[in-house]
Amino acid sequence: MVYAPTVLFALGEGAVIPLIPVIATRLGADVSMAALVASALVIGQLCGNIPAGVLVARIGERFTMVFAGIASVIAGVGMLLAPSLVLFAAAVFLLGFCAAAFGLARHAFMTTRVPPRFRARALSLLGGSFRFGVFIGPFLAAGLIQLTGTEMSSMWVLLACAGVIVPLVLFGPDPEKSNPVLLKPTGAAVAEDSGEVVTGSIPTIDQQGVLRTMWAYRAVLLRLGSSAAALSAVRSARQVILPLWGVSLGLDASTIALxxxxxxxxxxxxxxxxxxxxxxxxxxxxxxxxxxxxGAGFIALSLTHDLDEATMWFALMAAVLGVGNGLSSGILLTFGADLAPEREPAAFLGSWRTLTDAGGAAAPLIVAAVTAAVSLPLATGVMGAVALLGAAGFVRWTPRYLPKRPV
Known part of the structure; x- marks a missing residue:
């Protein structure tokens, strides 16, 4: 009841994501417009984090997940039946909004109920559940497309998964009742912008709302939040740069995919x-x-484009980036959970996730702009520098806001 709904939602979303640009082109979009329609998913998630925080604070994690499941069904039907590109993009945006609500609800649940001594492992497993679904979803979609001959059949994976999630969450055992809320024995966030670490119980303002929460915790959001946004940006850039790098080397699609x-x-x-x-x-x-x-992987890759063994270096640095990204699984979830106030964590988590999603959304734009203005190797090097700056921010601010060793 904790991880299964997450896997199901990620399966449905993962089945749809690769087909969004393809369906957009069938509805009349050119390449650039198809990319814009695909970005509506990220924009929806970015816009949905803060409203999702309000929703979780008002109706709880369980009913927020039910709401997200029902809305996902509506989004899936909209994508399946959309007669125009505008309506299809609106359905994609709604799916991103649902992803924000679902992810934040589960994040808030884990934040308040998992003991700090194994919180990071629990949240890494939550991140792994999302990754598993996104990894397997495209294979399910590919099988359905092979059977039916139409890419629209991928929407049935989303509809089936969302259709299972709603009764599972609504009528299954409620983990909110079987797992009592735990108050953290120590805290790292600050109730006021004093710049000092607060230990012991954290004084919070109950029901203070999203905007007041953002203001009260502006220091930690600006400092550690910027580093977290840098990590999210580097992750997002990896998904954009690697395929583009393969294309720039003249590799065929199968090699790049491999x-x-x-x-x-x-x-x-x-x-x-x-x-x-x-x-x-x-x-x-x-x-x-x-x-x-x-950071080192991006910078090293940026120096290999014109070498004789450029393809070998491409594969090697891609593996290095995969290791680095794998080791970062659950970090953003864990930092957000550690920094959130004991009571009413949803508003803080909505602000935290908005920052991290903003970094992820900005990275493709930075890569595209630098590549268009100068070159892809320079854009790759820039993202490497962003990673190193983020690392410096973690070194500077993590000891101030979080214990050096886990509780």
């Missing part, structure tokens, strides 16, 4: 290691190696 697929497999295989490291040695010991590895 390299990206192996990278994704490495990424998925390592998701639990991050939680082990964070729980045993401290949060910084997972964040730092992941950021340094991805």
């Amino acid at each position: 390299v990206v697929g192996v990278t994704g497999a490495i990424d998925f295989a390592l998701f639990y290691a991050s939680g082990q490291v964070m729980d045993r040695f401290g949060r910084i010991w997972a964040a730092m190696p992941a950021m340094l590895m991805m």
Whole structure:
């Protein structure tokens, strides 16, 4: 009841994501417009985080997930039957909004109910559940497309998964009742912008709302939130840069897909290691190696484009980026849970997830702009520099706002 709905939602979303640009082109979009329609998913998720925080605070995690499941069915039907590109894009946006609500509801549940001593492992497993669904979903969609001969059949995976989630969450055992709310014995966030670490119980203002929460916690959101946004940006850039790099080297589609697929497999295989490291040695010991590895991987890749063995370096650095991304699994969830106030964490988590999603949404735009203005290698190097700056931010601010070792 904790992880199964997450896997189901990610399966449905993962089945649809690769087909969004294809369906958009069938509805009359050119390449650039298809990319814009695909970005509506990220924009919907970005816009949905803060309203989702309000929803969780008012009706609870369980009913927020039910709401997200029902709305996902509506989004799936909209994408399946949309007669125009505008309505299809609106349905994609709604699916992104549902993803934000579903993800934040489960994040808030884990934040308030998982003991701190194994919180990172639990949240890494939650992140791994999302990754598993997104990894397997396209294969389910491919099988259906092979059987039916139409890419629209991928929507049935989304509808089936969302259709199972709603009764499962609504009528299954309620984990909110079987798992009591736990108050953290120590805290790292600040109730007022004093710049000092608060230990012991954290004084909070009950029902203070999203905007007041953002203002009260502006210091930690600006400092550690910026580093978290940098990590999210580097993750997002990896998904854009690797395919473009393969194309720029003149590799065929199957070779690019193989390299990206192996990278994704490495990424998925390592998701639990991050939680082990964070729980045993401290949060910084997972964040730092992941950021340094991805930063070094991007910078090294940016220097290999014109070498004789450029293809070999491409595959090698893609693997390095996969390892770094795998080691970062659950980090953003765990930092958000550690920093959230004991009471009413949903509003803070909505603000935190908005920052991280903004970093992920900005990265493709940065890569596209720098590539258009100068070159892809420079854009790759820029993202490497962003990773190193994020690593520096984690080193500077993590000891101030979080304990050096897990509780």
